[in-house]
Amino acid sequence: MFLAWHEIKREKVRYGLVIAMIVLISYLLFMLVGLMDGLKNENTAAIEEWRTETVWLNKGSNDRLAESVLTYQQVASLPQTDHFSLIGDQPVKMELDRQHHRHAQTLQFIGLNSTEFIAQKRVMLTSGHQVRNSQQLVLDNSLKQKGYRLGDWVVLNGGTKKFRIVGFARNAKINISPVAYGTLKAWQQLRGGNFAASAVISDRKSHDSGYELKRYSVQQFINKLPGYTAQNATLQLMIAFLLVISLVVIAVFLYILTMQKKQQYALLRAQGIPAKTLVMATISQSLLLIITGLVISTGLTVLTVHLLPAGVPIMFKINNMILMGIGMVAIGVLGALVPALMIVRIDPLDALK
Amino acid sequence: MKMIELDHVNKIFGNGVGRVQAIKDISFAAKSGELSLVLGPSGSGKSTFLTIAGGLQKPTSGTVKIGGIDVGSLSAKERDRLRLNKVGFVLQNYDLLPYLTVKEQFQLIQRVSSQTISQQELKKLLKELGIDQLVNKYPPQLSGGQMQRVAIARALYQKPAVILADEPTAALDSQRVQVVGKLLTNLAHQRGETVIVVTHDERLRSFADHVYQIIDGQMTMES
Numbered sequence: 309m310f311l312a313w314h315e316i317k318r319e320k321v322r323y324g325l326v327i328a329m330i331v332l333i334s335y336l337l338f339m340l341v342g343l344m345d346g347l348k349n350e351n352t353a354a355i356e357e358w359r360t361e362t363v364w365l366n367k368g369s370n371d372r373l374a375e376s377v378l379t380y381q382q383v384a385s386l387p388q389t390d391h392f393s394l395i396g397d398q399p400v401k402m403e404l405d406r407q408h409h410r411h412a413q414t415l416q417f418i419g420l421n422s423t424e425f426i427a428q429k430r431v432m433l434t435s436g437h438q439v440r441n442s443q444q445l446v447l448d449n450s451l452k453q454k455g456y457r458l459g460d461w462v463v464l465n466g467g468t469k470k471f472r473i474v475g476f477a478r479n480a481k482i483n484i485s486p487v488a489y490g491t492l493k494a495w496q497q498l499r500g501g502n503f504a505a506s507a508v509i510s511d512r513k514s515h516d517s518g519y520e521l522k523r524y525s526v527q528q529f530i531n532k533l534p535g536y537t538a539q540n541a542t543l544q545l546m547i548a549f550l551l552v553i554s555l556v557v558i559a560v561f562l563y564i565l566t567m568q569k570k571q572q573y574a575l576l577r578a579q580g581i582p583a584k585t586l587v588m589a590t591i592s593q594s595l596l597l598i599i600t601g602l603v604i605s606t607g608l609t610v611l612t613v614h615l616l617p618a619g620v621p622i623m624f625k626i627n628n629m630i631l632m633g634i635g636m637v638a639i640g641v642l643g644a645l646v647p648a649l650m651i652v653r654i655d656p657l658d659a660l661k
Numbered sequence: 662m663k664m665i666e667l668d669h670v671n672k673i674f675g676n677g678v679g680r681v682q683a684i685k686d687i688s689f690a691a692k693s694g695e696l697s698l699v700l701g702p703s704g705s706g707k708s709t710f711l712t713i714a715g716g717l718q719k720p721t722s723g724t725v726k727i728g729g730i731d732v733g734s735l736s737a738k739e740r741d742r743l744r745l746n747k748v749g750f751v752l753q754n755y756d757l758l759p760y761l762t763v764k765e766q767f768q769l770i771q772r773v774s775s776q777t778i779s780q781q782e783l784k785k786l787l788k789e790l791g792i793d794q795l796v797n798k799y800p801p802q803l804s805g806g807q808m809q810r811v812a813i814a815r816a817l818y819q820k821p822a823v824i825l826a827d828e829p830t831a832a833l834d835s836q837r838v839q840v841v842g843k844l845l846t847n848l849a850h851q852r853g854e855t856v857i858v859v860t861h862d863e864r865l866r867s868f869a870d871h872v873y874q875i876i877d878g879q880m881t882m883e884s
Contacts, residue, residue: 580745
């Protein structure tokens with residue numbers, strides 16, 4: 309650390325450039341992880357808020373909630389417990405026509421049975437009250453920023469029936485779309501046909517099966533959400549590539565810097581300074597550079613989050629950020645191993661050349 | 662007391678048509694309180710002699726003892742430790758790290774060596790060498806002569822059994838050669854160090870207790 313710190317202190321420009329490069333890479337990494345978590349959240353917020361563990365869809369639904377409809381017979385084929393909740397899912401266009409404010413919004417209408425656990429315990433209101441009849445809606449909190457207020461009247465799918473907004477709820481998003489909670493009866497009217505629901509949700513792990521029903525664990529269900537797996541895989545691939553690029557860039561930088569100091573190291577080795585001391589100096593120098601870079605990029609990321617518009621799907625999970633930080637530190641140590649090998653091989657005789 | 666001894670040392674590089682014998686059957690000894698000067702032209706084997714005498718490389722045959730320890734029987738790590746604790750090198754390029762102040766050059770040695778002189782002795786040494794006012798300066802801020810004195814102080818800081826100097830007066834004018842020559846003599850005569858200077862600079866001849874010549878790898882002692 310002694311050599312590492314004094315060299316960085318003395319060669320501010322040179323090491324400032326290395327730190328700047330680490331800042332840019334880790335800033336990009338943090339933003340990508342934030343976007344990945346943000347998009348994940350927009351896909352799964354409601355599912356997680358319901359504490360879903362098991363989902364049943366119609367066997368012929370092609371694994372999609374939007375294409376699943378369950379008959380009363382199918383629903384009745386599952387054992388009846390307090391841990392089951394029927395949901396009716398329907399994509400709708402919601403239109404607001406208040407004086408001086410017209411707005412249309414595409415969202416997922418989720419019809420709930422007021423006696424079941426989701427409606428009773430898992431719609432987390434931030435204002436207003438729960439849905440009490442088929443003319444009431446509870447909307448996702450994000451719609452407040454688009455001008456929707458408690459007491460507003462809206463129509464769905466251009467129909468004649470009006471719905472009143474009676475509450476706003478947090479984490480009411482599914483498959484990157486805000487959710488409007490209503491009653492199951494309202495869903496049946498919107499959907500048409502004589503169906504009981506789109507899916508059965510349970511907050512317990514279950515192996516129960518029912519007539520013509522397909523059971524999914526929550527992770528299987530999430531992975532089948534349209535675009536979810538492809539989107540995650542893309543972002544994960546980008547993050548993995550960025551980590552590999554970081555490793556190469558850090559290793560190359562440290563290698564070049566060590567090459568430039570080869571004669572100095574040979575002199576130190578000739579004096580009897582152990583190779584271990586020089587290797588530790590290189591590793592600690594790499595760690596100092598990485599940690600400084602990470603601290604700056606964390607600050608930049610926090611600043612960016614405050615400046616970004618609310619609509620950008622970005623979310624910072626502290627665990628994932630710490631994991632990425634640890635990843636970068638590990639990469640710094642790995643990157644320092646290449647010059648460390650070079651140091652071990654330095655011949656003290658070179659000092660006299 | 663003999664601090665450094667070479668007994669029938671040979672050093673051969675390469676083999677077949679590329680075989681070169683850099684050192685030919687050299688026997689050499691240097692005692693405490695003496696300055697030995699090893700003179701020779703470029704390519705004569707001076708540097709090879711210095712590196713073998715300093716434990717930087719092993720001879721092909723013969724034995725080398727530093728402070729009574731047989732260098733040939735030591736591993737690379739043990740030779741590192743021996744150099745750190747017994748040998749003080751003063752190299753032509755001053756061997757100072759450009760990003761450490763004079764004070765920090767000593768701190769570096771203190772961190773890795775178990776045997777250094779006390780801080781009080783260091784202060785006295787720096788004063789003797791006239792560099793006590795330069796402790797917070799970086800090597801690029803020093804003149805060639807100042808750097809050389811710092812390198813000598815750094816070598817002495819390790820309490821070495823022997824000081825090996827490689828071309829310490831290269832690129833110095835005659836006035837500076839006198840200063841460095843006196844300094845090296847004082848190290849031997851007043852501080853009781855064993856000093857071996859390897860050089861092609863004849864101007865140092867008058868400061869030496871013993872003068873050796875190396876030509877084509879063969880060493881002779883001048884009477």
